[in-house]
Amino acid sequence: MSGVVEYADWNRAIGEAFFGPHAEGELVYLDSDAxxxxxxxxxxxxxxxxxxxxxxxxxxxxLNLRGSHRxxxxxxxxxxxxxxxxxxxxxxxxxxxxxxxxIGLLMIFSMAAERMGARDPGTVKTEAGYYAQLxxxxxxxxxxxxxxxxxxxxxxxxxxxxxxxxxxxxxxAYGLPSAHALTHRYVGLxxxxxxxxxxxxxxxxxxxxxxxxxxxxxxxxxxxxxxxxNWIHSPSAAPxxxxxxxxxxxxxxxxxxxxAIAELLAWDGGGIIAGRGPDAKTGAAQGxxxxxxxxxxxxxxxxxxxGLAVKQVRGVAGDARIKLAGNExxxxxxxxxxxxxxxxxTPAEIAPDSLLEGEVIIEWADGSRAQRSPKRVVxxxxxxxxxxxxxxxxxxxxxxxxxxxxxxxxLVAAAxxxxxxxxxxxxxxxxxxxxxxxxxxxxxxxxQLLRAPRSDEIQRHxxxxxxxxxxxxxxxxxxxxxxxxxxxxxVAGRGMHVVVTAEGETPVxxxxxxxxxxxxxxxxxxxxxxxxxxRPCLYL
Numbered sequence: 001m002s003g004v005v006e007y008a009d010w011n012r013a014i015g016e017a018f019f020g021p022h023a024e025g026e027l028v029y030l031d032s033d034a035x036x037x038x039x040x041x042x043x044x045x046x047x048x049x050x051x052x053x054x055x056x057x058x059x060x061x062x063l064n065l066r067g068s069h070r071x072x073x074x075x076x077x078x079x080x081x082x083x084x085x086x087x088x089x090x091x092x093x094x095x096x097x098x099x100x101x102x103i104g105l106l107m108i109f110s111m112a113a114e115r116m117g118a119r120d121p122g123t124v125k126t127e128a129g130y131y132a133q134l135x136x137x138x139x140x141x142x143x144x145x146x147x148x149x150x151x152x153x154x155x156x157x158x159x160x161x162x163x164x165x166x167x168x169x170x171x172x173a174y175g176l177p178s179a180h181a182l183t184h185r186y187v188g189l190x191x192x193x194x195x196x197x198x199x200x201x202x203x204x205x206x207x208x209x210x211x212x213x214x215x216x217x218x219x220x221x222x223x224x225x226x227x228x229x230n231w232i233h234s235p236s237a238a239p240x241x242x243x244x245x246x247x248x249x250x251x252x253x254x255x256x257x258x259x260a261i262a263e264l265l266a267w268d269g270g271g272i273i274a275g276r277g278p279d280a281k282t283g284a285a286q287g288x289x290x291x292x293x294x295x296x297x298x299x300x301x302x303x304x305x306x307g308l309a310v311k312q313v314r315g316v317a318g319d320a321r322i323k324l325a326g327n328e329x330x331x332x333x334x335x336x337x338x339x340x341x342x343x344x345x346t347p348a349e350i351a352p353d354s355l356l357e358g359e360v361i362i363e364w365a366d367g368s369r370a371q372r373s374p375k376r377v378v379x380x381x382x383x384x385x386x387x388x389x390x391x392x393x394x395x396x397x398x399x400x401x402x403x404x405x406x407x408x409x410x411l412v413a414a415a416x417x418x419x420x421x422x423x424x425x426x427x428x429x430x431x432x433x434x435x436x437x438x439x440x441x442x443x444x445x446x447x448q449l450l451r452a453p454r455s456d457e458i459q460r461h462x463x464x465x466x467x468x469x470x471x472x473x474x475x476x477x478x479x480x481x482x483x484x485x486x487x488x489x490x491v492a493g494r495g496m497h498v499v500v501t502a503e504g505e506t507p508v509x510x511x512x513x514x515x516x517x518x519x520x521x522x523x524x525x526x527x528x529x530x531x532x533x534x535r536p537c538l539y540l
Contacts, residue, residue: 003045004054004057004058005044005045005046005054005055005058006058007058007059007061007062007104008101009044009058010040010044010054010055010058010104010107011099011101011102011103011104011105012099013040013041013043013044014030014036014037014040014103014104014107015099015100015103016040016043016099017036017037017039017040017043018030018034018036018037018040018103018175019103019167019174019175020174020175021173021174023174023175024172024173024174024175024486025172025175025176025266025486026175026176026266027175027176027177027178027201027262027263027266028167028175028176028177028178029110029178029192029193029196030103030106030107030110030193031110031114031193031194031197031198032051032052032107032110032111032114033114033197034198037051037107052111052137055104055107055108055111056108056137056138056139057139058104059104059105059108059138060138060139060140062075062076063075063138063140063148065140065141065144065147066141066143066144071147071150071151071154071155072144072147072148072150072151072152073105073148073151073152073155073156074151076101076102076105076155076159077155077158079101079102080100080101080102080158080159080162082101083098083100083101083162084162086098087165087166087169091169096170097166097169097170099166100159100162100163100166102159102162102163103163105159106159106160106163106190108134108137108138109134109156109159109189109190109193110190110193110194111137112130112133112134112137112190113130113133113187113190113191113193113194114194115133115136115137116129116130116132116133116191116194127186127187130187130190130191131145131148131149131152131187134148134152135148152186153186156186156189157185157186157189160177160179160189163177163179164177164179168487171485171486171487172485172486172487173486176266176486176487178192178193178262179192179193180192180258180262191255192255192258192259192262195246195252195255195256195259196256196259197242199240199242200240200242200243200246201263203240203243204259204260204263204264205263205267207227207228207231207260208263208264208267209288210231210234211227211230211231212392212393212394213227213264213267214381214392214396214399215267215383217381217396217399218261218264218265219261219264221254221257221258221261224257224260224261224264225253225254225257228247228256228257228260229247232244232247288310288370288371288372289308289309289310289360289362289370289371289372290308290309290310290372290390290391291306291307291308291355291356291372291378291380291390291391291404292306292307292308292309292380292388292389292390292391293305293306293307293380293389293402293404293443294307294388294389295445296436302435303435303436304430304435304436304437304443305352305436306352306355306356306438308322308332308355308360308362308372309390310362310370319331319332320332320362320363320364321362321363321364322350322360322361322362322363323359323360323361323362323363324350324354324355324358324359324360325354325357325358325359328350328354330350332362351438352436352437352438353438353439353440356374356378356404356406356438356441357374358374359371359372359373359374360372375463375466376405376406376408376411376463377403377404377405377406377411377415377463377464377466377467378391378403378404378405379391379392379393379394379395379401379402379403379466379467380392380401380402380403380404381395381396381399381400381401382399382400382401389401389402393466394466394468394469395447395449395466395467395468395469396449396469397448397449397450397451397469399448400446400447400448401447401448401449402443402444402445402446402447403415403419403443403444403447403467404441404442404443404444405441405442405443405444406440406441407431407440407441407442408440411461411463411464412431412442414457414460414461414464415442415444415461415464415467416429416444417457418453418454418457418464418467419444419447419449421453421454421457422449422450422451422452422453422454422467423447423448423449423450424448424449424450426446426448427444427445427446427447427448428444428445428446429442429443429444430442430443430444430445431443449467449469451469452468452469453467453468480495480496
């Protein structure tokens, strides 16, 4: 039997095991099945099968029970207030914010959700069921049941907010906040920690790649559900049995979609391409490479340069070999470029036409490889982190885009007709050698698609199916000056606006969660906005 462990020791062990440089840029879930929790148990000298009792006892020792006139979690409220003062002082003096004192308590909240069976589709999940598990973990007497539930509803959001703020102060260097609750406002936060395991999250990243999602571009709940449904039934999908079982239940589908949306917002572009996982014999990574297009200005002349970026091939750097159509080969230098991407600095002797006209294969000395197949229509989306334009599989409404079209038959004319009908005014057609573009190709810049093209145009030119947006409703933030970093932040006072694209005339409800730093309590504000038509689309 393990000895008594003080709460402060548990809090420090859990905080250091879950959060740190090893979790940089990743969503961190307080999951008792994770390796990080086993590491925390090792640090405090408690056997894993005794951890729930030990941590529960340490939390219980700080609760106000039986006859106390203070709230059940009043001691944790006081600890959080004191931590907030230390945090403000650290921020003013440019020092690192100290570890929040509520991580151990949040771990108990998450363990109660796990014991309630958050992942089991056959288990009925109610607020009462959650509280029953929490009270069992903390050995709460029946007379105190009403008090602890009232105290939980009054202050539990504050503890999650303190953890989120600490991670944001560190700009995601120790991990990103993951708690979210679109349903069951209070108990939904710990349930979000228990629903999806690491294995399922890795499968989600594979799904993002396979379904052509774009880094930094949010999607609607409806589209995420459709994408998971399409992926899970595709021949090349590889979700495990647990994921399939959860998705088979109508009860857990909305929660999985919520978790997937949160993962997408933090996704750096990494994942295994369907059918292109690690080589079974060598274990070498297999991935994709993508075209990039950059605008260059010299004096009064504007030109465009094509390049390559590689995604999904982890841990590769330095020189690689590029193979092009016609057995042309060259050495390229690989360097960090953006989240989940590495830039391939192609030598000057490689003509832009070579990157477009045939298969492109990148190989490293360890056998890792990435490749790209030719297309007659290439869509480029603006990368949220760098502002560069990177090849994507399908155009995204309201996202700044460029379009490169091969001049064959009436393909360029058809693409231009679609943009005139379905895109915002102001796009430009650029062709000709004066812009350093490949011969026989036309570039459309400043493209912002507002609605789906007419189906008859797509049927006549299947190459233009990449202009069929998958989203029925989308929200995007445009303008302003975004600061660099893993946590999205913008400079105050710089103009920015919200763009909503939709296919119907139903008013849109916008809900903003406003943070009150001194109270650590999020406050929601909502507006009902009537969209007005801009040509055939709806635009806010």
